[in-house]
Amino acid sequence: MRVLADKIAVVVGGGSGIGHAITQRFATEGAQVYATSRTAVDGVLEGSSDRGEGSVCLVRADAGSLTDLQRVFAKVRSERGRIDVLVVNAGISEFGTLGSISEEHFDRTFGLNVRSLVFAAQGAVDLMPAGGTIVLVGSVADSIGTKGYGVYGASKAAVRSFGRTWANELAPKGIRVNVVSPGPTDTAMFEAASDEVREALIRLIPLGRLGRPDEVAAAALFLASDDSSFTTGAELCVDGGIAQV
Secondary structure: OOOOOOOEEEEEOOOOHHHHHHHHHHHHOOOEEEEEEOOOEOOEOOEEEEEOOEEEEEEEOOOOOHHHHHHHHHHHHHHOOOOOEEEEOOOOOOOEOHHHOOHHHHHHHHHHHHHHHHHHHHHHHOOOOOOOEEEEEOOHHHOOOOOOEHHHHHHHHHHHHHHHHHHHHHHHHOOEEEEEEEOOEOOHHHHOOOHHHHHHHHHHOOOOOOEOHHHHHHHHHHHHOHHHOOOOOOEEEEOOOOOOO
16 A cells, blocks of 8 residues: 555645655655646656656646645645645755845745745645645755855754644644755755855765665655644654754
8 A cells, every 4th residue: 555545745845855765755655746836847847757656747827826835735625625735845944145135045045945835835725635744855954064154054043943833833734844854965055055065065064975865755755644744843854863863
């Protein structure tokens, strides 16, 4: 039995990197997945494709746009009537030391990493029955001070805080909320960092390598499934030990 058989999942920011890996893993485990992306995925902007017993419906949407999020949830409501699992993965990471932080840098980071998270969760809860799960994609940057990434780290600390609060607020409705926090992972976002930052972070990882998107997806699957039925308000770090030892 697939662990997400007959589940309806929405992955906000499911077009590339970790989000794409989560989308594919959920579909392989039987979920009917709606994955949002601002750009094309494998040459497709919108459409459905089978993934084993599950399916993936790619929807072009900007996670930072409340109008786009509302359109996504209206589509799911019309076609499926409910959401069993929400994953919010959309995010950006840009370099900026304290002296160089601009309003645009701050607003862009918090707008996507935090504001979109709030309204995605708000929209999904309206469609979520008891037994539903929310998985927020945070980062171990919420607890380590990487030079030049203060705004990013603070935005991910906000993700962690919301995870705790919403776990408390939504428990009476039978909805669980958890955070999966990757460490340095082999994605385009990590590649965009400077050589100096990448090399420094890799040296700090006890396991001696970058994480893979599929490893984060496996952790997200655990938190989304009934295998974690007594887990809420938690942060599961998938970081090779960088923030743990």
